[in-house]
Amino acid sequence: MEERKMICISCPIGCRLTVTEENGEYVITGNQCKRGEVYGKKEMTNPTRVVPTTVKIRGARLRRLPVKTHIPLAKPLIFEAMKLINEVEVEAPVKVGDVVIENILDTGVNIVATRSMERTE
């Protein structure tokens, strides 16, 4: 029987989870809410993370626009996604939620702006 200890990162409480495998099923203990169970199973099968980063922006007061994956991205794809994100340059104005890259790496995950920026030029 495999047993793994991990810390849930779904919220700042950081529950200490114990995941055990029983007949191909993962059983999670130590979680205080349902999110912990989902997180524990996901960490064992397909760990994902929200990736917050920035892209270049033209015509705004700042030179970087903050963006994120609109849903969590598979962990092994993070660096590959970062390469694509760093090639993008957007033009102000931008509204929060605007899609900067659609369906990155064919994952169904969009890269979206996390703030609005006015045009200043």
Next chain:
Amino acid sequence: MKAYDLIVVGGGPAGLAAAIEAKKDGVDKILVLERDRELGGILQQCIHNGFGLHIFKEELTGPEYAERFIDELKELGIEYRLDTMVLDINEDRILHVISKAEGFVTLEAKAVILAMGCRERTRGALAIPGFRPAGVFTAGTAQRYLNMEGYMVGKKVLILGSGDIGLIMARRLTLEGAKVLGCVELMPFSGGLTRNIVQCLNDYDIPLMLSHTVTDIQGKYRVKGATVMKVDENRRPIPGTEIQFDVDTLLLSVGLIPENELAKGAGVQLDMRTRGAIVNESMETSVPGIFACGNVLHVHDLVDWVTDESRRAGKFAAKFIAKSEWIEEASIETVPGQGIGYIVPQRVRPSQVDQVLELFMRVRDIYVGQTVVVRVDGKEVQAKRRGHMAPGEMERVKLPVSLFDGSGVKKITVDVEDR
């Protein structure tokens, strides 16, 4: 002299929430003063997710969290000034303010809310020996350069201190192609949130070196290396434990200090433990009509609690303005006992508590399976076992007012006990 009902100093998360709440509670003439060129405060550089789970029931990034409040402030028609610096405030709530747009101005307010936030401790505060080369940054400065101004701060990075900003920057720099060689922490535990150690260090195999510190920085014009040593239980470097790191950048994430110069000038009494104002349950300081909330009061690890606290300040400032009088009532003192670093609020007037009093505190050490015991004038009224407590994670205790509203109550004490 221009007069306002309420002046809020600082347009970050605390100031925004306080101003909005006061407006909703009927305060008419409100002015928010912000020294930066935009509202939102530190949230604008905190581009990572993890904000808003409590307030919005969804996970937002810093800028998204800020934008919701900025939009609301504007919708409510609350007046604000950017690029504006408050020079001083006196106990009669007269403010001297300076800006390029208006020059030197004197303003007057019926109530003032202090929401100036905090500053990072710097290399000077640590007295690390060595030259003074380029490449030593506080983590927050590096965060602003990278996330807002678009400058990469270094290629091979060592981080001293394991506060949340340092941890977040370890991941951020790694994502942008830098090599983060380690995170060095003087204490035997991290000062950051556990989830950040997992998702910022462990996810990227960045070692966390507890009970270690930086003892030398090499390089004359640019950082060339740093020496790390293990420390003993008195936090003194142990000879012979030197580890040499070949790095071009050193980030410091070694603590935040509430920025209280204005508060001191106004005669506001400060708490040595929090380095913020002493406040009561309504977030009122020792000076009538001056309130404080957010990181200027005590350093928070979650913006959601800043919002809660600031709404409370806004609400009571509105009450103060409407009545225009100080509610005189004997207050109960909250006392941090064994294992507790500080408690906010430091004073409580039972008549002003709406059913349940919330006490915010930090423990001094890591505690597993210990009990938080609350006593009212020495008599135990609550004992709750906690799975895991750490100094990096703020603890909350909720106390029904019925437990302490008896006459003549003087002290509420909180201790951590092994039961």
